[in-house]
Structures are given as C-alpha cells and as structure tokens.
Amino acid sequence: MDNRNGRASWRGQLTLRGSIVGVLGCIIITASSAYTALKLGALPWPIVFAAVVSLFFLKLMGNASLNEANVTHTIMSAGAMVAGGLAFTIPGAWMLGLADEFGWQQIFLVALCGTVLGLLSTALIHRHFIVDAKLEFPTGTAAAETLRATEAGGKTGTQLFASMGIAGLYSLLRDGLGIIPTMLCTLPIPGVAFGIYNSPMMLSIGFLVGTGAMLFWIGGAVCANFGLIVGGSAAGLWDVATAQGIVASLGMGLMMGSGVATVLKDILPQVAGIVRGLRSSSSEQGEDARSLMSGSVRTDAGILGVGVAACALLACFGLGLSPVASVVVVALSFVTTIMSAQSCGQTGIDPMEIFGLIVLLAIAALGESSQVKLFFVAGVVAVACGLAGDVMNDFRAGHLLGTDPRAQWLGQALGGLVGAAVAAAVMVALVSAYGPDAFGPGKDFVAAQSSVVATMISGIPSIPWFVGGLVAGIALYWAKIPSMMIGLGVYLPFYMSFSSFLGVIVKLVFDKVAAAHRSSMTEEQKAAAAERDNEAGLVVASGTLGGESIVGVIIAFVAVFASLAG
Template sequence: MDKTSGRASWRGQLTARGVVIGCIGCVIITASSAYTALKLGALPWPIVFAAIVSLFFLKLLGNASLNEANVTHTIMSAGAMVAGGLAFTIPGAWMLGYADEVGFAQMLVVALAGTGLGLVATAIIHRHFIVDTNLEFPMGASAAQTLRATEAGGKTGRRLFASMGLAGVYAVLRDALGAVPTMLAALPIPGVSFGIYNSPMMLSVGFLVGGVAVAWWFAGALLANFGIVVAGSAAGLWAVDAAQGIVKSLGMGLMMGAGLAVVAKDIVPQLADIVRGVRGAGNGTGSDSDGAGAAESLVTGSVHTDAGTFAVIVAAIVVLMCMGLGLPPVVSVAVVLLAFVTTAMSAQSCGQTGIDPMEIFGLIVLLLVSAFAQVRKVQLFFIAGVVAVACGLAGDVMNDFKAGSILGTDSRAQWLGQAIGGVLGAVVSAAVMMALVEAYGPDAFGLGKEFVSAQASVVATMVSGIPSVPAFVIGLAAGIALYWAGLPAMMLGLGVYLPFYMSFTAALGAALKWAIDRVRASRTASLPADERAARDADGQEAGVVIASGVLGGESIVGVIIAMVSVIAGLAA
C-alpha cells in the first residue's frame, strides 16, 4: 500500500460523524467515570460499552464498518481513564486540607500533562506490545469480538436507554428528593459499616466484574471487618479505632504489594525486549504487519513526524507544565522520565491481566521523587496525578490498539481518535471534579464520606503517614506473594480497604449475575448447540448493555445533580 492509499484508509475510518458521536459519548462517559470512581472507588473499563454504543449510533446514520465503529469507540472511551487518573489521586489533597491550592486550573494541567505523556508513550511502545509480543489485552480483545458479534439495532438501543433512564430516575428519587434511603439493612456493628448500599450502580459494578475477582474482593472485606475489627477487638487484641487503622494500612499494603509484584514479575523480565522494541519504533525500523503506522510515525494531515522527535517535544512541554505546577526543574524532568517507564508497566499489566493499577504507579513515582527531593505535600499529589493519568490512558490506548489489530483498523486513526478523546476527557474530568467539590465541599471525600475516593485516600495516607506500619509491611509482603502465586491480590486489598457496605453490595451484584447465568443455562440446556450458543451470547450481551446502562444512568444523573447544586448555590 502506498502512502496516499494508507492515508485514505485511516481517514475513512476516522470520519466526521464518528468524531461527533465519539466526542458526545466521551463527554458523557468521562463525566460518569469521574463520578463512579469517586463514589465507588472503582472504575470498570468502558471499552465494551463504548463499542456497542458506537456501532449502534453509526448504524442509525447509515452503513457503518467495524473499523469506523472501532475508531469511534476509541474516542468515546478515552476520557474515562483520564478521569480515573485524576479521581484516584487528586481528592487526597482535599482530604489533607489543600482544597484552596487544587482547583480547576491545576487539575486541568495535571490531566493534560498526563494525557500528552500517555499518548506519546503508547505511540512508541505500540509495536512491542501489540505486534512483537502480541499480549492478550483481554478488554481490547473483548471489544473487538463484541463489535464482530453484535448486530446493534433496536433491541440493543431499547435495553441501553431503558436501563439508563430507570437508573437515572432512581438516582433522582434517592439523591435529589430523598424518597428512598441511601442504605438498606444497616446494622450497628462497632467499627463496621454494615448494610446494603442502595445503588443500582454498585450492583452493576459487581455484575460487570463478576466471578472470582468479586469473590476475592468480598473475602478481603470479611477478613478486614469481621476478622480484624470485630473478632480482634472482641478478643481484646486492640481497640476498634486501632483495628480500623490496621485495616486501612493492611489494605494499602496489599494493593501496593500487588502493584510492585506486577513490576517485578511481569515487567522487569521483559525490560530488555521492551527497550529493544522502543528503540526499533523510535528509529522507524521494522515492519508493522497490521499496517499500524503510529509506532513509526505520528500522522497529522500530510506531515510525518518522527516519533522520537515528537516524544522529546511533548516531554519538554510537559516538563514546563510540571514546573507551572510548582515542581522544581529536576523533579519535573524526573517525573516525565519515570512516567514513560510506568506507562510501559501499565501496558504490560493490562496486556497480561486486564488490570491497570494506575494509582499504584503514581504512588511509586511519588515515593521515588520524595526520596531524593524536597517537595511540598500538595505537589506530591500533582506528581501522582500526572503519572496516574498517563498510565490510565496508556491502558486504554493499548486495549484499543489490540481491538484494532484484531479488526484490521489502522492505528493512526485510533491514535488520533485517542488524542481527541483524551484532550476532551481532560477538560471534562477536571470540570466535573471541580463541580463536585464545589457542590459537596472537600469534606465529602474520603472513607465513609459521600465520595469514598478509596484510591485517593490511599495516596493521602501515604503522603501524610501510615496508621500502622507493621500492618502495611505485612500487606506489602502478602500482596507480592499472592500475586506471584497467581492470585488477585489487588482485589483482596480493595475489599480490605473499602467500607464493608460497598463490598457487600458489589458481591450481591456478582451473585445476581451468577443466578441469571444459571437460570439461562438451565432453560437452554435442551436446545441444539448452535441455538444454545446464540441465546447465551445474546444473554451475555444483554447483561453487559443493561448493567452498563444502569451504571451510566445513575452516574450521569449524579453529575447533573451536583451541577444543579452548584448553579443553585451561585444563584443564591
């Protein structure tokens, strides 16, 4: 294929209607992702949901190819992980009393800096992870298969919008009108926030994650709340307040240990190959079997810019942005260099496990920087935020590249789409977080508060001091050992750290999925194999669409309620 036909190919996949649909979806998904990450301390990948929605709307406008839908959903989902990177780090500064120093401008700079680093790093490492090592990237592969298998039509649209509408109405009844309670079946157990969170969104998180992962999540909750807090305090080993500090420290240690184990087990052994792949991409060597030109060059119009040169330019701009946040020049350079390393770590983790512990990578860089430089506490949150956004976006980009590799999509179109969605997502996520903190106040963020912000609370605790160092060390060692043994230490740590009512509600969502799957299997058991497989596929798709719609509906309405509150406050 010559250069002219190549440009025509990717431009045919990155269409004007696709950009419009993708940008509208990006605004909605980014806003709901920011709200979900803050409210629940979790952020399910939106890639499959975005793929279904993209194909549905493109088909409404006429014929649509899977490649056009793939690029459109790349734009649509890009901002979600940018929002996650901000939500998992920045609220920690509010928890420590720095609300006056962390506003919209600072969050926007953090988000844009991380977005720039994530985009350039993934353009460089694309060849190694997608072409050379051909990692699984399960979420990207799932999106590709969803696009292939889904005939998006009226039924899909009705399911999606009906579930979004019902969840939105329920959120209004609960949060705006107070017609339904926030908590159900609450019990006064000292030190344990026992109950069922009256949130269809939380049930949907458990439904979408499902299976073994939620089982480990809930096991961590049982261990922490009824093992350490209830049993330990009843046995006189420690007071309830001390037990809660132990639980928080143990949960942090487990999550940090799992993140370090990802680096040690999955990434360090591959460093030589990664470096060789990056060098090859930067020098423009090698061939790309799937026609992906983003690894060798970034294409804008008719201008081809060497990826290495482009990376240096963007890195220099980000260094200046970090200095604008008050970081010393040496620290700014270190953050940029370490961010390139951690984006490779993020890509490796997502490729092998489907998990992107972006805030853990932010913490690693934060701790490394604080070990050799004197930096104000509030600036440590900026460092963690830049790295977390870069790693979050990297995970999303690489999953999208995987889907594109399977479907034969030109990665230049995907990369440009990701750039559009990433920049738009940076603006939207900063605006949404500013609206939420203005509406509810900085005291609404933290464990047991309106917005649990679990990951940001971990960052805040690491910055301000660990409640129980022995428990943290035990958790760190256990997290490393469990991950090394192939067990989901990150999910166990999440269960230990989050309030019990959230873990319990997520477990109910996973149990609901298990029950629905069992009922469907029993009803289709007597059918011919082909028909049974078709019905199972339709049932699985319906479950993803409805659960995603519920999650999106409640979170979007939550953002709207917050914005209305801000406007009403300004008017008053």
C-alpha cells in the same frame, strides 16, 4: 499501499460525524467515570460500553463500518481513564485539608500533562506490544468481539439504553428527590459500616467483576470487619479506633503489594525484550503503523521532542515543580506507561495509582516536601498510565478489526484532550457541591485509591500492618491469588463490599434462569444462545452503571449552579 491511499484509509475511518459522536460520548463517559471512580473506589473499563453506543448512533446516521465505529469508540472512551487518574490521586489532597491550595487550572494541567505523555508513549510502544509481542489485551479483544456481534444484529442498543434510563431514574429518585432511601438494613455494629447501599451501580460492579474475584473481595471484607475489628476488639487486643487504623493500613498494604508484584512478576522480566522490540521497531521504516503521528519518522521525532519539552515546562512552571523534578517526572512517565501497557496486555489490570506512588516517592526522595506538588506528581503519572492502558486496549481492538492505528491514535488524542478538561471540571464540581469532607473512607465518595495516596504522604496509621499487608500482597499475587481484590475488601467500608457481593447473587440467578431457558435447545443453539445471554448481561450491567453515574454527575452540577445562583 501508497501514501495517498494510506491517508484516504485512515481519514475514512476518522470521520467528522464519528468525531462529533465520539466527543459528545466522551464528555458523558468522562463525567460518569469520574463519579464512579470516586464513589466506588474502582473504575471498570468503559470500552465495551463505548463500542456499543458508537455503532448504535453511527448506524442511525446511515451506513457505518466497524472501523469507523472503532475509531469513534476510541474517542468516546479516551477521557475515562484520564478521569480515573485524577480521581485515584487528587482527592487525597482534599482529605488532607489542602482543597484551598489549588483549583481547576492546576487539576487541568495535571490531566493535560499526563494525557500528552500517555499519547507520546503509546505512539512509541504501539508496534512492540500489539504487533510484535501480540499481547492479549482482554478488554480490547472484548470490544472488538462486541462490535462484531452488534453489527450482526440484536437488541444490544435497546438493552443498553433501557438499563441506563431505569438506573438513572432510580438515582434521581434516591439522590435528587430523596424518595428512595440511600441505605437499607443497617445495623449498629461498632466500627463496622454494615448495611446495603441502595444502588443499582453497586450491583453492576459485582455482576461485572464476577463470582471468583468477588469471593476474594467479600472474603477480605468479612475477615477485616468481623475478624479484626469486631473479633479483635471483643477479645481485648485493641480498641475499635485502633482496629480501624490496622484495617486501613493492612488494606493499603495488600493493594500496593499487588501493584508491586505486578511490576516484579509480569513487567520487569519482560524489560529486555521490550527494549529490544522498541529498538527494532524504531530502526525499520514503512507504512505498517510504526509512525502514528504524521507518517514521517523524522517529523514524528520532532513532535515527540516538542511534546516532551512542553510537558516538562508545564510541570515546572504550571505545577511549580523544580526543573530536576519536572524532568524526572517526564522520564519516569515513559517508564511507567510501558509498565502499564505490559500489565494491561497480560492481566487486563492497570494499577495506575501504584505507578503514580512509585514516581511520587522518587520525587520526594529528591527533596520535594510540598504535599500538594506530590499529589500533582502522582496525578500526572496516573493519568499517563491510565490513558496508555486505554490506548493499547483500543489498538488491540483495531488490530483485530483492521483499523488504521493512526486514525485511532488521533482519535485518542482528541478524546484525551476533551476528557482532560471535562474530568477537571467534574472534580471541581463534585468538591464544590459536596465539600472536601465528603471524600474518604466511610464518606459519600470513598475514593479508596486517593485515600491510599493521602496516607502514604501524611503517614500510615500502623506501619507494621502496612508492611505485613505489602508482603502478603506480593506473596498472594505470586501465588496467583488476587490480592488487589482482597485488599479492596479489607479497605472499603463493609456496606460497599456487601452491596457489590449482592451483584454476584444477581448474576448467579441470571445465569441459572438463562441456562434453564436454553435446556431444550440443541448443542449448537445452546452455544449461540449462551453467547447472546452473556453479551446481554454485560451490556445491561454496563448500562446500569453508566446511567446511575451520569445522573449523579448531573445532580452535582445542578447543586453547584444552584449555590452560585443563590
């Protein structure tokens, strides 16, 4: 293929109509992702959701190829993990009473710096992880399979938008009009927030997480709340307030231990191979996706240098970091994005806030004592790692579908930059509408990961229990037990874990009813029907999650505008 044909190929995939659809979807998905991450302390990958929406709207406009839809969904989902990187770090500063020390401009600069670093890093590592190492990237693989299934026909689009509409209406009746109660079946148990959060979104989380992982999640919640808090205080080992500090410290330790173990077990052993792969890729020439920015290795090197320098200057002058700290942040961001890509490729998990904490601790060791600046550091790295995980999943989907990676990278750049602005605006809107006191454990927005970052900066309630959780998290992960899920159960308020667990019950009922419906079919028909049922469940759960979170963001913006008008 000559250069002219290559350019025609990727330009035919990155279309004007696809860019418009992608940007509009990016605004919606970024906003809903910020809300979801803050509300639930978790953020499911939105790639499958974006893939279905992209192909649906492109088909309404006329003929649409899978590659055009793939690039469009790359744009559409790009801002989600940018929002996740911010939501998993910055609200911790609000929890420490630092909300008045920075505003939208600083949050946007954090997002912008992390986005550019994530884009530059993925341009360098694309070939090694996707072409040479051939990692699975399960979320990207699922997106490619969903696009193929949707193109073949079915009710996917109708199911998606119907579930979004119902969940959005439910959220409006609950949060906007107050007709439906927020909590159900609450019980006055000292130290335990027992109840059911009346949220379709919580049911969707349990449905998407699955039975196995959810059992560890709810197991951690039961042990922490009814073992340590209720049992320990009843036995006179400690009072309720002390028990809550122990549980918070243990949960943080377990989650951080899982992240550390991911690095030690899954990433560090691969470092030598990664470095060799990057060297061999950079030493070869050709049009086979090694140069993603412009097609010229020399020009790409110049773009890379300018981008790195720009990020260092942004960190130094825009965020107030010292020159040395700015250089270290930029350098370590490249290291951690490689770790993020490796983790996503092998496990489908991106512990972006853990990578942010690692760099934060390194900057603190260099003498940085400003708490606000340390949050900025964690935010930049978390955004870079979150975006990198999303990009590499998109590259995996593109590799399976034959999409030109240059079109995807440019689409990711477009979506990432739009997402940076939208995510910063949503964060400011939410804190303006609800106030800084609405963020933290047991509050309207639990923001579990941000709370961990805040606690690491301000001081851990119980060091021994945190260390014990850290060690246990590493050991459990090594034993192939999901310590991250256990840690979430320990750390989150019980009502959130219990409400998510009910989503698993919904999934079990759904699977049983679907299996009964397939009982009279032939084996071949059963296999095809099972695949359709699984896809339908995934799409409806994704739509339900998206519908409630989108309406939640709209309500927040309405509250902000109403207060300004008043």
